Amino acid sequence: MKSDQQKISTQVIHAGQAPDPTTGAVMTPIYATSTFVQKSPGVHQGYEYSRSGNPTRDALEKCMAELEDGVAGFAYASGLAATSNVLDLLGGGAHIISGNDIYGGTYRLLEQVKKVSAALEVTYIDFQDLDQLREAIRPETKAIWVETPTNPLLQIYDLEKIAAIARPHKILTICDNTFATPYLQKPLAFGFDIVVHSATKYLNGHSDVVAGIVVVKTLEMAEKMKFLQNAVGSILSPFDAFLVLRGIKTLVLRMRAHSENAMKIARFLEQHDNVKHVLYPGLKSHKQHSLAKAQMLDFGGMVSFYLRGDLDAAKKFTESTRLFALAESLGGVESLVELPAIMTHASIPANIRNQYGISDNLIRLSVGIEDADDLINDLDQGLKQMNEVT
Ligand code: P1T
Numbered sequence: 001m002k003s004d005q006q007k008i009s010t011q012v013i014h015a016g017q018a019p020d021p022t023t024g025a026v027m028t029p030i031y032a033t034s035t036f037v038q039k040s041p042g043v044h045q046g047y048e049y050s051r052s053g054n055p056t057r058d059a060l061e062k063c064m065a066e067l068e069d070g071v072a073g074f075a076y077a078s079g080l081a082a083t084s085n086v087l088d089l090l091g092g093g094a095h096i097i098s099g100n101d102i103y104g105g106t107y108r109l110l111e112q113v114k115k116v117s118a119a120l121e122v123t124y125i126d127f128q129d130l131d132q133l134r135e136a137i138r139p140e141t142k143a144i145w146v147e148t149p150t151n152p153l154l155q156i157y158d159l160e161k162i163a164a165i166a167r168p169h170k171i172l173t174i175c176d177n178t179f180a181t182p183y184l185q186k187p188l189a190f191g192f193d194i195v196v197h198s199a200t201k202y203l204n205g206h207s208d209v210v211a212g213i214v215v216v217k218t219l220e221m222a223e224k225m226k227f228l229q230n231a232v233g234s235i236l237s238p239f240d241a242f243l244v245l246r247g248i249k250t251l252v253l254r255m256r257a258h259s260e261n262a263m264k265i266a267r268f269l270e271q272h273d274n275v276k277h278v279l280y281p282g283l284k285s286h287k288q289h290s291l292a293k294a295q296m297l298d299f300g301g302m303v304s305f306y307l308r309g310d311l312d313a314a315k316k317f318t319e320s321t322r323l324f325a326l327a328e329s330l331g332g333v334e335s336l337v338e339l340p341a342i343m344t345h346a347s348i349p350a351n352i353r354n355q356y357g358i359s360d361n362l363i364r365l366s367v368g369i370e371d372a373d374d375l376i377n378d379l380d381q382g383l384k385q386m387n388e389v390t
Contacts (some may be wrong), residue, residue: 064213081212083176087110101147110122114283173193173388177197185295193216205327261367307364317386318382322378325337331366342360
C-alpha cells in the first residue's frame with residue numbers, strides 16, 4: 001500500500017490530463033459547451049451532449065479513477081449528489097448498514113429522502129466493533145456505507161476487515177473517503193468496491209467549489225454508474241471540474257501541510273486546561289491510533305475536541321477565534337471552526353447525536369495550512385475568552 005503512495009505526487013499533476021489535441025494547451029481547457037456537432041446522425045468525435053460526457057469533466061473523472069486505483073470516475077454537482085447516485089445502484093427496498101458517525105447531510109439523505117423515495121432500510125452501527133457488523137447482515141443487505149476518519153468524531157474503521165466480512169455475502173462496500181483523500185488512504189486497495197468524495201473539501205482544497213466524485217472498482221459497476229449519472233443528470237459543470245482538477249495538483253503538498261499542522265494543534269489542545277478530550281487519530285491517546293497508523297499514510301487535517309464547558313462556552317469559543325473562521329465545510333487551505341451539534345450535524349435528532357457523542361461541547365476544526373504557531377495562538381486566545389462565560 002504505502003509504496004504506491006510515492007507516485008501519487010506525479011499522478012495528481014498528470015493523471016487524466018494530456019495537452020489539448022486541437023491547440024496544445026498544457027492545461028485542460030474549460031469546454032463550455034452543452035452540445036457537440038455531429039457529421040451525420042450518431043457520428044461524432046466521442047461527445048454528443050455535456051450531461052453524457054464533457055472533455056473537462058472527463059479529465060477530472062479519469063484523474064480521480066487513477067488516484068483511487070479504480071477503473072472509472074464520475075463527477076457530480078455535490079458530494080451528496082454523488083452519494084445519492086451511488087444509492088440509486090441499490091434499487092428499491094434495499095437494506096444497508098451504515099456507520100453511526102457520518103456527515104449530517106448523508107444521514108438526512110438516508111433518513112428523509114431514500115427511506116421515502118426508495119424504501120431504503122438502514123441499520124446504523126459502530127464499525128469499531130465488527131461483531132455489530134456480523135450481526136447486522138441480513139439476506140437482503142445490499143451495501144455497507146462507511147466514512148473513515150468519521151465526521152465529526154474522527155473514528156477509524158478497519159477497511160480491510162470490513163471488506164473481508166462483506167465479500168462472502170456479496171455486499172457492496174462503499175467508503176466516503178472525503179476526510180482522508182487518496183493521498184492518505186485508498187479504500188479500493190483494501191478491498192472496497194466504491195469510493196465517494198465530497199470534492200468540495202480536500203480534493204478541491206480552496207473552498208470555492210461544491211462537487212462530488214464516485215470511483216468504482218469494476219467495469220460492470222462503471223457501466224451502471226455511467227448510465228445512472230446520465231439518467232439522473234446531477235453532473236459537475238466544466239468550470240467546476242476545471243477548478244477541482246487544478247486543486248488536485250497540490251493535493252499532496254496540502255495534505256502534508258494539513259497533517260503537520262493538525263498534529264501540532266492536537267498536541268497543544270491535549271495539554272490545555274479548558275479542553276476535556278481531543279479526538280485526533282495521530283495522538284497516542286486516540287482509540288484506534290495503531291489502526292490509523294497502519295491504514296493511513298498520515299492522519300489528516302481534521303481535529304475534534306470536547307471543551308470543558310457547556311453550549312454557551314462552546315459558542316463563545318467559536319465566536320472568539322480570529323484566524324479560524326466560524327463556518328461549515330472543511331478541507332480548504334484556510335482554517336475553520338464549527339459546532340457540529342448546531343451546524344453540520346443539526347439534522348441528526350439531539351437524542352441520537354448525544355448518544356453517539358456529538359454533544360454541545362464538541363468542537364470540530366478543519367486545520368488549514370497557515371503558520372502553525374499563529375493557529376495555536378489563535379486557539380489559545382479563544383480558549384482564554386471562553387473562561388469568561390464558565
Ligand atoms: O457538501 P457536499 O459536497 O454535498 O458533500 C457532502 C459530504 C459528504 N461526505 C462528507 C464526509 C462530508 O463531510 C460532506 C459535507 N460536509 C460538510 C459540509 C461538513 O462541514 O462536514
